[in-house]
Amino acid sequence: MTVSNAARGVGTNWAGTYTFTAKRLHYPRTLDEVREIVSRSPRVRALGTRHSFNDGADNDGDLVSLADLELDPVIDPAASTVTVAAGIRYGVLASYLQQNGYALHNMGSLPHISVAGAVSTGTHGSGDTSGNLSTAVSGLEIVSGRGAVISVTRDDRDFEGMVVGLGALGIVTRVTLDLQPSFDMRQDLYDDLPWDTLLGDVAAVTSSAYSVSLFTNWLGESLERVWMKTKLERGEPSTMPEVLFGAHRSSIEREADYDNITVRGGVPGPWSERLPHFRLDATPSHGDEIQTEYFIDRSNAVDALGALRAMGEQIAPHLRVAELRTVASDSLWMSPAYGRDTLGIAFTWKNEPDAVARLATLIEAALAAYDPRPHWGKLFAMDAAAVAPKYERLADFGALADRLDPDRQFRNEYLERVLGI
Ligand SMILES: Cc1cc2nc3c(=O)[nH]c(=O)nc-3n(C[C@H](O)[C@H](O)[C@H](O)COP(=O)(O)OP(=O)(O)OC[C@H]3O[C@@H](n4cnc5c(N)ncnc54)[C@H](O)[C@@H]3O)c2cc1C
Structure with a gap:
């Protein structure tokens, strides 16, 4: 595992328009290393490829990038799914799937973004009958509060609350996505x-x-x-x-x-x-x-x-x-x-x-x-007063976050300002 040089700080988002305030950026290679970081950090959040334009990923403590997490994509032909390390970029995954005869239903305009970062914010492409990228998620592995590992699939009760998770529920380490034949x-x-x-x-x-x-x-x-x-x-x-x-x-x-x-x-x-x-x-x-x-x-x-x-x-x-x-x-x-x-x-x-x-x-x-x-x-x-009425399941989402993250390790200023949780 490597940790960024704290003296230089974590740096900026991709566009250079936001400077992160977090003190450290970790690059764990294994699930256990992610658990270890979460177990000892009071303030911790996942960072994707930094393509967002706001402070959503930030905090004043530790950030975790999954870019080095060791896991090759695993295709399940019977279920027509692929399971990937959360930090993989869509473009890398897409060419792997194409080589193996499979496709995703859609992609955003840029292939540079991480799968977990994109699905956590509801990133979308276009198409009247095409859901956003999050709708292809059929399973998640999350390192949640105090380092607990949870795995969920579409059959789980709160699954629909977990996919567009805004980083509030923990660090997504694996994502399973629906596939279709290549086209x-x-x-x-x-x-x-x-x-x-x-x-x-x-x-x-x-x-x-x-x-x-x-x-x-x-x-x-x-x-x-x-x-x-x-x-x-x-x-x-x-x-x-x-x-x-x-x-x-x-x-x-x-x-x-x-x-x-x-x-x-x-x-x-x-x-x-x-x-x-x-x-x-x-x-x-x-x-x-x-x-x-x-x-x-x-x-x-x-x-x-x-x-x-x-x-x-x-x-x-x-x-x-x-x-x-x-x-x-x-x-x-x-x-x-x-x-x-x-x-x-x-x-x-x-x-x-x-x-x-x-x-x-x-x-x-x-x-x-x-x-x-x-x-x-x-x-x-x-702000939260304006956003809250637009999301009828927001209270359920807040309750889910409280349950999975009892010590509020993943909360940040953005979640408070925008969702009031
Ligand atoms: C040039 C450009 C073009 C874009 N085009 C589109 C587009 O076509 N469609 C669209 O909808 N959006 C688009 N976006 C926005 C972009 O897709 C989203 O901001 C997306 O969330 C960025 O993903 P990321 O991997 O960079 O995540 P980050 O920006 O690093 O993080 C975003 C959020 O996800 C959380 N997160 C990241 N990784 C994890 C993880 N492993 N576990 C839990 N939470 C995590 C972070 O904590 C943060 O809250 C574009 C952005 C740029 C810069």
Whole structure:
């Protein structure tokens, strides 16, 4: 086991926009080493690959990274599942699964994130009938309060409360995920989708491929780009039109400038290299950025998008890009898609903390009528008083955390501020 140099501190999140206050960062190699750290630390939390934009993972004591945990993925062909060490990155897992003839149902835009860090915050890709990444979890091993090890599966009573756990229940050491047979996909990019066409029938657009992402700067009469990921039936020829919903094939399908994104232009390829937007071997997104994201019931899409378009002139100067994606409803207590088919409205901002904080408050006010839930891993202004009414199982989640973590070893300022637990 290695421990980071305390004198240098733990460092920052991936974007460099948040500096951790924790004193030590541990890299255990075995389950027993994780238990040992938890047994002796009064303040301890898991750290994933640091791709969140807030203080969710932080505390004033010990952080534990599972990046070095020794465990090769174990595929169970009969159950169609894979069990992995919690710190494995999605991109590494995806290529392993592809080589073995299996697939995950979806991935986030970046393959760089850890499995446990992603499922703990309800990270999602896109697709009208596709749940977020947490919905693929069928089993967890957690080192909980005082170093106790618990293993749970979907049959356990509180399982649905444990998956989107926000690190509050302990350190997830193993995750079991549902698999399906490997499949091929193609990606096609289109430019200038008229807002009127989208708002005329949002579902027609978002259901027109396995995964649809819509990019906008909130100005003008068209959205800048549509990104479609289509599942291919083996052996079947596949074509996509030059014009789709009034949008035209994008010129960036051919430009080498966009080399951090996965292969587009309709070229067939494995799911593992088409579902993520970004390539594992390149820097995703921009790097120098802040992200915020809100989830609303899809039935409110037209009105909520209208409210945001009305703020276009305020938003655009500070924005890099906004992305709209769909997520299927689920029953995980703390999932942002709990109980409702969801539209995710994500903002990638320039690294301008003051402007982003101001705009987050304004956007939350503009969306208030549509009951927005924040992305747990991104920046938001809402506090526990605003968040609590949005999660009907929050009290159960708090009780679960009290039971598994009687000494409050995993609690931090974020959980108190945002959930009041
Ligand atoms: C460029 C970029 C693109 C992104 N794209 C998307 C996207 O497409 N969709 C989306 O939904 N989000 C997206 N995000 C947000 C990101 O997916 C989430 O913030 C995710 O939680 C990051 O995972 P991580 O491994 O970095 O976890 P961290 O940020 O390190 O930790 C997140 C939380 O998980 C907890 N945690 C981590 N590991 C464990 C563990 N082993 N046991 C218990 N708790 C644990 C931490 O304590 C913390 O509370 C993006 C972020 C970036 C920077």
